[in-house]
Amino acid sequence: MEEKNTKAKKKPSKKNEFEFCKVCRFHHDHGPRHKYFPRHKELLSAFLNRFRSKIADVRFFLKNPSFLRPQEESQNRVWCVFCDEDIVELGSSFACSKAINHFASSEHHKNVKQFLWKHGPSMDCADDFKISDADVAKWVRKCTALGNKDASSCTGQLSSDIHNNKLEFERTEKVQTHYINPNDLNDVKPLLYNTNEYQISHSGLPGVAHYGSHLNVDASHLPPGVIGMASNSSSLYGDSSGNVHSGAPPPWLNLNQTDMARVQEKMPVKNSKLNPRRVGAAWAERRKIEMEMEKRGEAVNSNTDADWLPNFGRVWQSGTRKDSRKEFEKEKRKLVVAAESISMESQERKLVKTESVSMESEEPVQIQPYVSKRAVCFAFTILN
Amino acid sequence: MESVLLPTLTKKEEIDRIINNTIDKVLVLRFGRISDENCLLLDDILEKSARDVSKFATVALVDVDSDQVQVYVNYFDITLFPSTVFFFNAHHMKLDSGTADHTKWVGKFHEKQDFIDVVEVIFRGAMKGKLIVHCPLPPERIPKYQLLYKDV
Numbered sequence: 001m002e003e004k005n006t007k008a009k010k011k012p013s014k015k016n017e018f019e020f021c022k023v024c025r026f027h028h029d030h031g032p033r034h035k036y037f038p039r040h041k042e043l044l045s046a047f048l049n050r051f052r053s054k055i056a057d058v059r060f061f062l063k064n065p066s067f068l069r070p071q072e073e074s075q076n077r078v079w080c081v082f083c084d085e086d087i088v089e090l091g092s093s094f095a096c097s098k099a100i101n102h103f104a105s106s107e108h109h110k111n112v113k114q115f116l117w118k119h120g121p122s123m124d125c126a127d128d129f130k131i132s133d134a135d136v137a138k139w140v141r142k143c144t145a146l147g148n149k150d151a152s153s154c155t156g157q158l159s160s161d162i163h164n165n166k167l168e169f170e171r172t173e174k175v176q177t178h179y180i181n182p183n184d185l186n187d188v189k190p191l192l193y194n195t196n197e198y199q200i201s202h203s204g205l206p207g208v209a210h211y212g213s214h215l216n217v218d219a220s221h222l223p224p225g226v227i228g229m230a231s232n233s234s235s236l237y238g239d240s241s242g243n244v245h246s247g248a249p250p251p252w253l254n255l256n257q258t259d260m261a262r263v264q265e266k267m268p269v270k271n272s273k274l275n276p277r278r279v280g281a282a283w284a285e286r287r288k289i290e291m292e293m294e295k296r297g298e299a300v301n302s303n304t305d306a307d308w309l310p311n312f313g314r315v316w317q318s319g320t321r322k323d324s325r326k327e328f329e330k331e332k333r334k335l336v337v338a339a340e341s342i343s344m345e346s347q348e349r350k351l352v353k354t355e356s357v358s359m360e361s362e363e364p365v366q367i368q369p370y371v372s373k374r375a376v377c378f379a380f381t382i383l384n
Numbered sequence: 385m386e387s388v389l390l391p392t393l394t395k396k397e398e399i400d401r402i403i404n405n406t407i408d409k410v411l412v413l414r415f416g417r418i419s420d421e422n423c424l425l426l427d428d429i430l431e432k433s434a435r436d437v438s439k440f441a442t443v444a445l446v447d448v449d450s451d452q453v454q455v456y457v458n459y460f461d462i463t464l465f466p467s468t469v470f471f472f473n474a475h476h477m478k479l480d481s482g483t484a485d486h487t488k489w490v491g492k493f494h495e496k497q498d499f500i501d502v503v504e505v506i507f508r509g510a511m512k513g514k515l516i517v518h519c520p521l522p523p524e525r526i527p528k529y530q531l532l533y534k535d536v
Contacts, residue, residue: 018522026508027501027520274408279510280473284407287473291405306396310403312476313515315461315487315531321476328459 491527
């Protein structure tokens with residue numbers, strides 16, 4: 001008895017307040033035990049892996065500092081999931097400088113700890129999302145060294161001054177292939193590579209890496225705006241077999257054919273992603289086929305007649321949904337029968353009234369008392 | 385006053401058609417009268433959130449004063465208005481919100497986000513194969529009512 005009582009006491013679980021889980025992206029009232037649910041753990045590992053890749057890109061720039069051009073400031077941004085803020089490199093001279101400073105700050109460290117305490121089962125991976133002060137100090141030293149080196153070789157590297165750039169260009173030798181007019185330096189330039197964040201993080205920033213390396217090497221004899229463009233364009237397109245003047249086909253046509261092939265390969269995978277065990281899956285597949293046939297103009301046997309009813313579990317019926325539909329149809333038939341009987345009765349009453357009126361006009365009805373056969377036999381025997 | 389975004393259904397064929405044509409999306413059917421204040425408040429929330437949930441839900445209004453709709457009013461055991469019934473792939477989805485009636489939502493929603501949360505939970509449950517889901521809203525946001533059996 002006591003065991004039963006204790007079990008009964010244990011059963012009703014504490015009701016927690018509803019809260020929003022940032023990882024699973026939904027509301028729940030599981031309380032602190034939500035972080036131990038397997039689905040949450042899976043989503044958390046995916047969530048943290050995504051952020052790890054972003055931090056890996058920032059660490060790349062920590063080890064290899066490079067200059068940040070003003071045109072690329074808007075592309076070089078990171079969303080910190082722990083602090084819920086966007087780190088934009090506005091006004092910074094080196095790539096990811098603000099991001100590096102942010103990841104090294106004490107506030108970020110505190111937020112990482114708080115996040116892992118709330119969502120993650122273990123705090124072991126906290127160091128993956130932090131940058132230590134020692135690394136930051138090394139980076140600062142590398143940046144100053146880089147700054148000094150470039151200051152001696154090339155002046156006004158990151159300035160967007162048309163006049164100076166034009167003068168420098170006029171002084172230099174003619175660039176042979178794929179040179180760009182210095183007057184266009186401050187205009188919108190054609191994209192040489194996709195600036196999609198995913199591609200940048202996963203391809204290891206080829207474009208920006210090229211900029212960094214070429215800035216260091218070729219800064220002496222070429223103006224800044226032209227360096228990356230010239231080297232990058234040649235590296236991206238490979239051997240230049242022709243150009244607009246020679247009438248060669250544009251490179252994006254060739255690229256498009258390969259891209260289309262890749263897209264077509266990917267497409268069929270996406271269509272079959274719906275869960276086959278979802279509610280009404282078989283009905284949905286049949287209905288889709290029927291709709292396609294209707295579109296094509298073929299005749300389809302429509303199931304929706306006047307008596308069709310959807311699958312519904314009623315309030316006051318127990319049993320399966322088919323039983324509740326049968327019960328409803330029974331009730332409907334009873335109502336119909338009752339309505340018909342009422343209408344029949346009313347019609348009969350009308351008929352009787354009319355008959356009685358007609359009968360009275362023809363001859364009077366003879367009413368006789370009921371006499372049983374026994375009474376008739378008895379009377380007969382007495383008389384005899 | 386007809387809503388610009390949401391279709392109002394007055395015939396059984398229209399209801400059948402919308403149930404049969406909504407595939408892999410939650411169908412939200414509101415049964416009510418435009419003369420009712422609670423119904424108008426509910427309609428306002430439905431109209432405002434219809435676009436937000438349009439990728440995984442379709443919302444439609446049913447006028448209960450129409451004669452042809454009485455079949456469904458009886459079949460769904462609707463006695464209190466407004467009532468909202470949920471379907472997924474022509475199957476009825478039940479919602480356990482702690483009230484006496486799990487087959488429908490009776491009354492209005494407190495705010496837009498509540499409605500979106502409920503529809504989302506129904507969609508997630510339906511995609512996993514569940515025919516009944518738990519309401520994600522706290523009890524104070526769920527309208528209370530008394531369910532009577534044949535007015536008893």
